[in-house]
Amino acid sequence: MSNIDLLGRRKFIAGLGAAAGAAMVSPAMAVSEKADGVKWDKELEVVIIGSGFAGLAASIEAIKLGAKDVHIFEKMAYFGGNSAINGGLFAVPGSPKQAEKGIKDSVERMVADQLASGRGIADEGLLRHVASHANEALQMTLEAGAEFHPYLQQLGGHSVARTYQTTVSCGAGITQPLLKMSRKMGVHTHNRSKFEGFLIGKNNEVVGVKMRENYHFGENQPGKVLNIRAKRGVIVATGGFAQNINLRMAQDPTLTAEVGCTNAPGATGEGMFEMFRLGAVPVHLAHIQSGPWASPDEGGFGYVSNYSIFNFPHSIAINRLTGKRFMNEIADRKTRADAELSCRDEKGNALPPILITSFKDSKKHPNTAKVIKYNVGWKFDSVEELASHFKVPLKELKAQIKEYNEYVKTGKDTQFGKNMTKAKDKYIQAPFTVVRLWPKVHYCQGGVQVTKKAEVKDSFTGKPIQGLYAAGEVCGGIHGVSRLGSCSIPECMVMGMTAVRSMMKA
Known part of the structure; x- marks a missing residue:
């Protein structure tokens, strides 16, 4: 593998479909490069790209595990990403509220429900990992001050009522408390900071990132690009690509601009694209879910x-x-x-x-x-x-x-x-x-393939790309053909926490 230059893999993206090349034009292209001779503008301990459920949970867990210098970078003007405008619905098996209401549930039962919805191609190991740690994620939201309705809901495809919902009935009821908690714990947050590519070490490991300051979405900005060294690693939590019309049409030609979308405008997929260029495995990109x-x-x-x-x-x-x-x-x-x-x-x-x-x-x-x-x-x-x-x-x-x-x-x-x-x-x-x-386009089941440690797998070696982790909707293959409602929050938060746990042990 050492003889293969990961940066020469850019044509790898061509396999994503005939229209994929056009899809690359909408979001401004990030370009990774070798770190040899790069002048570092900053050296940070933990770098997290994206401020949704996954990124925020990762930042809090990093501080809890002893990290001293944790930074979240968000390309939009506001924090929370697509997570802030989701439904605030959180599925948890064996939760305190289920016990209170006498509802019998288990990790196995929730996974069975998800496998049925996934039509046989969901990743059972990842689903089980997320379900097994969902209560830990719920506890983090409660510690941060998130408030939920006193009842549980039974969403479509779930065999029992296991879903909490924030009292404000949207994801901001979780992202705002988590953001406040992370800042209180010492996490540094940067908005209008656009990811411009990875910086790669001698052994093809990710050693840093390029971030553009003063970025205004949808506009060409002259903001300075900083070379940031990430001492422990980089966590990509940039979400899905539902707003990238060219890419979604490459997978399903019926998903034109005339089809509505529930996502925030920033859900365009740049972080996912750049991981593909490094050799990440694309999984299930054609499975794009619409909300009924x-x-x-x-x-x-x-x-x-x-x-x-x-x-x-x-x-x-x-x-x-x-x-x-x-x-x-x-x-x-x-x-x-x-x-x-x-x-x-x-x-x-x-x-x-x-x-x-x-x-x-x-x-x-x-x-x-x-x-x-x-x-x-x-x-x-x-x-x-x-x-x-x-x-x-x-x-x-x-x-x-x-x-x-x-x-x-x-x-x-x-x-x-x-x-x-x-x-x-x-x-x-x-x-x-x-x-x-x-229906409106809502969720991308496809993305990069990750392990149960949130490591990004290399398509050429089958091994993790060192220094690189991913969590949330940017990952693919977890849910299969169709994701059950209220399962994205536990996935994002658990895998964000998992990424940090893996990083801190590396």
């Missing part, structure tokens, strides 16, 4: 997403053309997204389905008032009014509601096999709250 809880009536993640996630267990999703249900409302994300995309009018045009919930049950979630206030959801006093508004066949809709309410009564859904535990005593009855559903 999103709404076509608002931009980004919006208010409807968390509203829908909370209400799916005790609601009915209706095809407006037929007036009937068309899916199990709490199936895994891919199953539901595919089902929603099949809802079309007589001419084959998209006809976003509707989610109908009894107002008395929907209003228990704080987003209900916002959904109605901002006209991305509606309240109806009768089924006739509802059917007229959305041009749904009234007779068929009434029959469907009656049939579904019988499932609520018996506890068994013979139509789609929905787990009715969370629907107990929650009948579909007026007044109703209704939102429209249509």
Whole structure:
């Protein structure tokens, strides 16, 4: 391996697809180089690129393990990355709240749920590692001051209720406390700092990074590029590439600019690209997940997403053309997204389905008032009014509601096999709250391959690239075809903590 120059591997990226070359044009290209003769502007102990769940958890764990000089670099003006605007949903098996509520769960059960959603190609070892340490990550958020709703949710594809949600119903309820805690512990944070490439040692190990100061996203900036030596190593926690339209279209041509996206604008994949150039293994790039809880009536993640996630267990999703249900409302994300995309009018045009919930049950979630206030959801006093508004066949809709309410009564859904535990005593009855559903690009299952120690694997040797670690959505292969909702926060935090633990032992 010593005879192979990692920096000569740039053509390796060409294997990612015909449009990959075009994808490289959108985000400004980072270029790594040999460190021989480089003048170091700074020498730091621990370098973390990205300030989301993974990066913040890594920084805190580094200080706890004795690191004295920990630095987080964030390319955007604000900290938190894509994590700050996610749903704030956190799956934990065997959690304190499950014990309090008498819910039986285990690492094995959560992993089994994830493997089913992954359609046979998820990484069982990594899933088990994350699930086994999820409680440690939860404890870190609690120590930082994160606050969660008093209830647990059962999201699609999960066999039991195991999901916490922040009281603000978004990821900022975790990233902000973690950021505050990390700074209090002495972590140095730098925003508007763009990653420009790795600096490589004589044995092809990562010894540092190039970071551009005073970077303003989407603009060409003259800010100075600093050569920063990383004494212990570099952790890349730069997230996914859902906002890189060229790259996602290279994997799935249907994911054009017309398809909505829930991600922050900075999710463009530069860190992932540069690791590929070093020889990192690309895994599952074509598996890009769409959120089945999103709404076509608002931009980004919006208010409807968390509203829908909370209400799916005790609601009915209706095809407006037929007036009937068309899916199990709490199936895994891919199953539901595919089902929603099949809802079309007589001419084959998209006809976003509707989610109908009894107002008395929907209003228990704080987003209900916002959904109605901002006209991305509606309240109806009768089924006739509802059917007229959305041009749904009234007779068929009434029959469907009656049939579904019988499932609520018996506890068994013979139509789609929905787990009715969370629907107990929650009948579909007026007044109703209704939102429209249509999937949006949400999560990239693909990225670089990592070990259970968060080491980035080399495609030529199968061994770790020394000095380089990765955590969070920038990694690939963990979830397989489809990630279960609320499993990204434990993955990001656990793998961020793991990266530091590996680094500190190296």
